[in-house]
Amino acid sequence: MMSMTSDLYFENSGTFIDSRLACPSDERRATVNVFAANLYESPQARERIETQLLYGETVAPVEVHGQYTKVISLTDGYKGWTETAFLCDQQVPNFFVSVPLAHLYGAPDLKTADPQHLSMGSLVTLNDHAMVNGFLQTEEGAYIYAKHVRPIGHWRADPVSVALEFLHAPYLWGGKTSSGLDCSALIQLSFAACGVKLHRDSDLQGEWSGHSVEHAARGDLAFFPGHVGMMLDEKLMLHANATHMKVTVDPLESVIDWVRREGHGTPFHGFKRI
Numbered sequence: 001m002m003s004m005t006s007d008l009y010f011e012n013s014g015t016f017i018d019s020r021l022a023c024p025s026d027e028r029r030a031t032v033n034v035f036a037a038n039l040y041e042s043p044q045a046r047e048r049i050e051t052q053l054l055y056g057e058t059v060a061p062v063e064v065h066g067q068y069t070k071v072i073s074l075t076d077g078y079k080g081w082t083e084t085a086f087l088c089d090q091q092v093p094n095f096f097v098s099v100p101l102a103h104l105y106g107a108p109d110l111k112t113a114d115p116q117h118l119s120m121g122s123l124v125t126l127n128d129h130a131m132v133n134g135f136l137q138t139e140e141g142a143y144i145y146a147k148h149v150r151p152i153g154h155w156r157a158d159p160v161s162v163a164l165e166f167l168h169a170p171y172l173w174g175g176k177t178s179s180g181l182d183c184s185a186l187i188q189l190s191f192a193a194c195g196v197k198l199h200r201d202s203d204l205q206g207e208w209s210g211h212s213v214e215h216a217a218r219g220d221l222a223f224f225p226g227h228v229g230m231m232l233d234e235k236l237m238l239h240a241n242a243t244h245m246k247v248t249v250d251p252l253e254s255v256i257d258w259v260r261r262e263g264h265g266t267p268f269h270g271f272k273r274i
Contacts, residue, residue: 030058031089032059035116036054039174051174052174053176055123055124059072067085069084093123093125095150097120098156098193099120100119100120101118102119102122103117103144103148104118105135108143121176123152125139169247171247181240183241186247188205191274206272212270216234217231218232224255225264225265235252237250239255
């Protein structure tokens with residue numbers, strides 16, 4: 001996925017590269033309160049999704065137009081419009097969802113009806129000193145299985161292992177969840193679970209992330225026109241793609257052939273190592 005509205009640059013440390021676009025310290029903040037809030041380029045219903053904001057993400061509201069609010073994501077600097085109803089007062093999370101899909105229950109019981117879904121990267125505020133039946137309680141009184149979350153800062157060790165957990169997840173342009181995600185979201189989410197901030201879109205990931213290498217190894221990123229994948233070894237690549245409409249493992253050379261046939265110019269841009 002190539003960038004449309006993301007122009008707030010981060011280093012891997014999480015600091016802003018372009019300080020002119022950083023939000024002032026006194027800017028109002030809000031938190032996303034749904035599984036995934038679609039972000040649009042303008043405040044018009046049924047436009048193409050640019051990206052999604054996950055549950056618990058912090059945003060800076062900029063402007064309100066009707067039922068939509070323009071926000072800046074403090075996760076990756078993406079700007080866009082989302083439904084105002086999907087925002088609430090700012091929360092201060094201390095845990096992140098570390099598995100592709102978790103649930104928020106109304107009681108510490110796995111048989112509780114109608115749980116709320118949370119995707120990897122969602123943020124929650126938990127009391128980590130009160131374990132009940134293997135569940136931790138949120139500030140709002142809901143419960144989440146303790147093994148499905150990690151304290152922020154207690155990152156996972158290997159982005160490749162994280163990315164492989166999304167194998168066969170459906171492809172969705174602009175999607176950022178286990179219910180549907182695109183190529184660059186797979187990369188961003190996998191590295192974020194390991195404590196590494198990357199841009200949302202493939203072209204900016206290629207421009208700002210890591211350093212170029214000639215020969216691929218496990219975990220290297222492979223870049224194409226408008227596309228990115230993660231190498232499992234020197235030949236096989238894991239990627240969310242519209243060819244199969246899901247996350248698959250394919251030979252690198254096969255993907256290069258697909259892109260070449262689509263006529264997007266140079267079919268392969270090279271490898272980057274984070």
